[in-house]
Amino acid sequence: MSIKEKIMSDLKDAMKAKKTDELRVLRSLKAKILEKEISERKGGEASISDEQVIEVLMKAAKQRKESIDQFEQGGRDDLVDNEKQELAIIESYLPEMMDDDEIRSEVQKQIEQMGASSMADMGKVMGVMMSKLKGKAEGGDVSRIVKEELSK
Template sequence: MSETSNPTTGTLKERISEGIKTAMKARDKIRLETIRSIKKVIVEKETEVRPKGQDQLTPEQELELLAQQAKQRRDSIEQYRKGGRDDLADKEAQELAIIETYLPAQLSPEEIEAIIDKIIESVGASSPKDMGKVMGPAMKELKGKADGKQVQEIVKAKLG
């Protein structure tokens, strides 16, 4: 199931349109449904920002939107697994994998730790009380590049 277009070139909207065409040609139902759901969220968000004088989403807004979609899928997977609904969890996992093709590459735990170490040093954090001081800058720097829960766990372990 490889994309014929490179999911990292062009605007997100262009990449989504290409993805829809590719999925239709391949008769890939789950990919098509997932990409259409992303397009729907993009259109809704664009409608939301239009009154503010913005014609289209900024790359940061696109990244945030995709990260939210990925987080929703991760949360659903966790809930479905807890509820013994592996069939639904598997479908969400497939959708998550498709969404991740449109996100920037995720950082490895080692790369995340290195960034968090720098932040801890720069804000002078030394105990679990300083978690807030570290999480703000960490999430800002790692937005879209790492899962928030993973970042939180690493920060907790480093300050604990």
């Protein structure tokens, strides 16, 4: 079952069980996935791959994390809790994310393979790493670790 199919199935289940919070998040995800499908259409029918669905989910998760930071700074704990619940639902559909040590290991291998030695090589390393770790790690984490490794 694809991620999109799982979301649609869980949406139906949430409707039947009258889980309003989960239902709101799943409807939002469904809308974002449909938007992506429409943007991918080139005159005919188009369906999107799991990778593209993961991109949509990662973007939604990133938006929730940014909202959590802003609400915490504003002292809006009620909204922070709501965003954290939504983030947990979204993350349940994402594949397991790599931790910093795993990312660092991959970055070190890539730097060694490319012979990168300074911050001037960061763009080259980042280009390869982002395509390699797409859907497995957040860009901000990869960028931070690449900077750390090239600054040594």
